[in-house]
Amino acid sequence: xxxxxxxxxxxxxxxxxxxxxxxxxxxxxxxxxxxxxxxxxxxxxxxxxxxxxxxxxxxxxxxxxxxxxxxxxxxxxxxxxxxxxxxxxxxxxxxxxxxxxxxxxxxxxxxxxxxxxxxxxxxxxxxxxxxxxxxxxxxxxxxxxxxxxxxxxxxxxxxxxxxxxxxxxxxxxxxxxxxxxxxxxxxxxxxxxxxxxxxxxxxxxxxxxxxxxxxxxxxxxxxxxxxxxxxxxxxxxxxxxxxxxxxxxxxxxxxxxxxxxxxxxxxxxxxxxxxxxxxxxxxxxxxxxxxxxxxxxxxxxxxxxxxxxxxxxxxxxxxxxxxxxxxxxxxxxxxxxxxxxxxxxxxxxxxxxxxxxxxxxxxxxx
Amino acid sequence: xxxxxxxxxxxxxxxxxxxxxxxxxxxxxxxxxxxxxxxxxxxxxxxxxxxxxxxxxxxxxxxxxxxxxxxxxxxxxxxxxxxxxxxxxxxxxxxxxxxxxxxxxxxxxxxxxxxxxxxxxxxxxxxxxxxxxxxxxxxxxxxxxxxxxxxxxxxxxxxxxxxxxxxxxxxxxxxxxxxxxxxxxxxxxxxxxxxxxxxxxxxxxxxxxxxxxxxxxxxxxxxxxxxxxxxxxxxxxxxxxxxxxxxxxxxxxxxxxxxxxxxxxxxxxxxxxxxxxxxxxxxxxxxxxxxxxxxxxxxxxxxxxxxxxxxxxxxxxxxxxxxxxxxxxxxxxxxxxxxxxxxxxxxxxx
Numbered sequence: 001x002x003x004x005x006x007x008x009x010x011x012x013x014x015x016x017x018x019x020x021x022x023x024x025x026x027x028x029x030x031x032x033x034x035x036x037x038x039x040x041x042x043x044x045x046x047x048x049x050x051x052x053x054x055x056x057x058x059x060x061x062x063x064x065x066x067x068x069x070x071x072x073x074x075x076x077x078x079x080x081x082x083x084x085x086x087x088x089x090x091x092x093x094x095x096x097x098x099x100x101x102x103x104x105x106x107x108x109x110x111x112x113x114x115x116x117x118x119x120x121x122x123x124x125x126x127x128x129x130x131x132x133x134x135x136x137x138x139x140x141x142x143x144x145x146x147x148x149x150x151x152x153x154x155x156x157x158x159x160x161x162x163x164x165x166x167x168x169x170x171x172x173x174x175x176x177x178x179x180x181x182x183x184x185x186x187x188x189x190x191x192x193x194x195x196x197x198x199x200x201x202x203x204x205x206x207x208x209x210x211x212x213x214x215x216x217x218x219x220x221x222x223x224x225x226x227x228x229x230x231x232x233x234x235x236x237x238x239x240x241x242x243x244x245x246x247x248x249x250x251x252x253x254x255x256x257x258x259x260x261x262x263x264x265x266x267x268x269x270x271x272x273x274x275x276x277x278x279x280x281x282x283x284x285x286x287x288x289x290x291x292x293x294x295x296x297x298x299x300x301x302x303x304x305x306x307x308x309x310x311x312x313x314x315x316x317x318x319x320x321x322x323x324x325x326x327x328x329x330x331x332x333x334x335x336x337x338x339x340x341x342x343x344x345x346x347x348x349x350x351x352x353x354x355x356x357x358x359x360x361x362x363x364x365x366x
Numbered sequence: 367x368x369x370x371x372x373x374x375x376x377x378x379x380x381x382x383x384x385x386x387x388x389x390x391x392x393x394x395x396x397x398x399x400x401x402x403x404x405x406x407x408x409x410x411x412x413x414x415x416x417x418x419x420x421x422x423x424x425x426x427x428x429x430x431x432x433x434x435x436x437x438x439x440x441x442x443x444x445x446x447x448x449x450x451x452x453x454x455x456x457x458x459x460x461x462x463x464x465x466x467x468x469x470x471x472x473x474x475x476x477x478x479x480x481x482x483x484x485x486x487x488x489x490x491x492x493x494x495x496x497x498x499x500x501x502x503x504x505x506x507x508x509x510x511x512x513x514x515x516x517x518x519x520x521x522x523x524x525x526x527x528x529x530x531x532x533x534x535x536x537x538x539x540x541x542x543x544x545x546x547x548x549x550x551x552x553x554x555x556x557x558x559x560x561x562x563x564x565x566x567x568x569x570x571x572x573x574x575x576x577x578x579x580x581x582x583x584x585x586x587x588x589x590x591x592x593x594x595x596x597x598x599x600x601x602x603x604x605x606x607x608x609x610x611x612x613x614x615x616x617x618x619x620x621x622x623x624x625x626x627x628x629x630x631x632x633x634x635x636x637x638x639x640x641x642x643x644x645x646x647x648x649x650x651x652x653x654x655x656x657x658x659x660x661x662x663x664x665x666x667x668x669x670x671x672x673x674x675x676x677x678x679x680x681x682x683x684x685x686x687x688x689x690x691x692x693x694x695x696x697x698x699x700x701x702x703x704x705x706x707x708x709x710x711x712x713x714x715x716x
Binding site: 045049073089090118119167190191192193194195196198199229244248249250275278280282298299301320321322323337338339360362363 | 480482507565568574709712
């Protein structure tokens with residue numbers, strides 16, 4: 001690793017005068033998936049309780065940083081279009097639409113009355129319909145709210161989830177099945193983020209038809225307090241979900257689950273690994289080019305990669321406050337942290353810090 | 367494992383605050399159960415005091431409602447304050463049995479920007495349906511704790527209304543909520559006792575305990591002081607952003623929380639720092655506690671007065687500065703040196 005002996009300091013003159021330190025190579029590796037945009041967008045925390053959404057280019061410069069009114073969580077790229085969306089952190093009262101190239105905010109769409117967003121969304125393959133999990137908070141019902149980007153993001157449909165606390169959503173490679181992590185936790189915006197039903201949670205991994213809203217599958221974790229939050233799917237259709245356990249910290253329940261060929265199975269990564277995960281997974285990403293799956297736990301300060309064929313952990317690293325994960329072209333992963341770090345991890349090379357910026361990367365990169 | 371060590375080694379060479387910090391903390395945390403034994407015992411005495419004072423509040427509320435008098439009402443206020451301050455001392459503990467059933471929120475629902483406490487009170491008192499223990503249990507955290515009792519005992523508009531204490535129905539609410547607090551206090555003390563072996567045997571609870579103190583200090587600095595002082599958000603001073611403004615005990619509560627951290631957190635934490643050759647730092651933290659506490663009891667005044675007058679405000683500023691220095695020593699210096707992280711994402715909960 002000759003590049004590791006020198007550092008490049010690039011000061012950008014962009015908003016917030018964000019200083020970026022690139023260690024190792026001066027180029028970030030490309031993003032996996034040929035059709036995706038070659039940039040990474042994430043929600044950002046700035047000094048003084050200010051918040052933004054920002055994008056970095058493969059050459060490591062901050063492309064843009066756009067201030068938002070409140071802390072955001074995650075978002076999604078609109079296929080076939082230069083838009084990227086970000087959702088306000090739960091309870092999210094709006095999502096923002098940005099021009100992916102310039103960072104210009106083109107829309108701020110507020111949640112419907114009586115609803116709030118939960119931080120995630122996904123588009124239909126043609127980039128027209130946005131599917132955003134939301135909480136109808138008086139009755140405490142989880143829904144997927146459907147918006148039509150061709151009609152200035154008008155609300156056009158609502159799918160019931162028959163449960164509380166939906167979180168991340170993604171689209172199956174069949175182009176039709178929505179995959180939703182239903183956390184099972186009841187909250188109400190009047191009560192901050194208090195979990196109102198820890199004794200009676202009913203979390204689930206839900207498969208939904210995006211045309212009809214029909215539930216195609218519903219899988220319950222082995223314990224009712226395994227809040228099913230984050231989901232991903234590989235190109236072969238294997239579905240992954242990651243839990244956040246709501247019981248005592250000294251318990252070591254399974255934290256990752258897989259649905260493949262009709263079987264829902266929880267994955268045991270071994271006690272010593274589980275001890276490093278703090279019963280909390282913030283992101284799970286299945287690599288589109290191989291059988292590797294990466295997870296990050298900010299509470300455990302640990303990111304790791306396991307091989308989904310053997311369930312062996314093939315790489316792990318202590319990264320303080322790590323949360324965001326992205327798949328990189330070539331088979332590696334990129335992990336971001338609340339301390340502004342970007343770390344590259346893979347099966348065949350040690351974790352290496354490739355950039356450090358004066359921002360707090362919030363949970364997810366898209 | 368070999369690969370991981372190599373990775374961390376490489377990166378350590380690069381960076382001042384390397385990736386290795388998280389790993390270092392877990393190594394350190396494994397080493398010793400003695401700190402957790404001490405913490406368990408110290409926090410247990412705090413919880414026992416809370417249980418005792420909460421029981422005394424429940425008894426006093428009952429006595430007052432059986433034969434109301436201005437003196438008995440004053441005694442009830444005092445009993446509320448004693449129990450509330452006992453809670454302030456252990457308020458920093460945000461893990462373990464206090465998480466069960468949102469007990470921490472039950473004791474103190476705050477912040478309450480929508481004034482749910484008042485709204486819930488007027489809802490419960492809207493007619494003469496009897497207030498029952500079961501009703502309180504189902505009413506949500508805004509009803510179940512110290513802020514509701516404070517509202518009934520201190521709220522000025524309410525105290526001038528026809529529903530004011532000792533009206534029958536309001537007395538029922540007062541005694542039922544006080545009873546609920548006392549029951550929670552007793553159960554929490556017992557559950558904490560039963561939690562001993564899990565707590566002592568599981569090394570990660572060292573980090574949990576340190577993080578709890580860090581969070582407690584951050585909330586103290588940011589939300590209990592900086593926000594009402596107008597140093598955050600819209601920049602306006604507002605006593606309504608403080609807790610316990612109705613009873614004008616926001617600052618007495620701050621003092622109690624600082625005292626609680628010193629009594630129940632610091633003994634084991636100092637030992638831990640000393641055993642890691644950080645005795646100087648432990649000494650500086652103890653000294654900074656002295657600095658913060660030197661503001662009291664002089665500063666146990668209604669916060670509204672201090673916010674209203676620029677001269678008086680200076681004494682609040684000086685407390686604030688002392689608290690920020692304490693927070694910096696514990697959260698930035700000590701915790702970082704020990705590799706304990708309370709991060710942007712790790713404290714988010716999504």
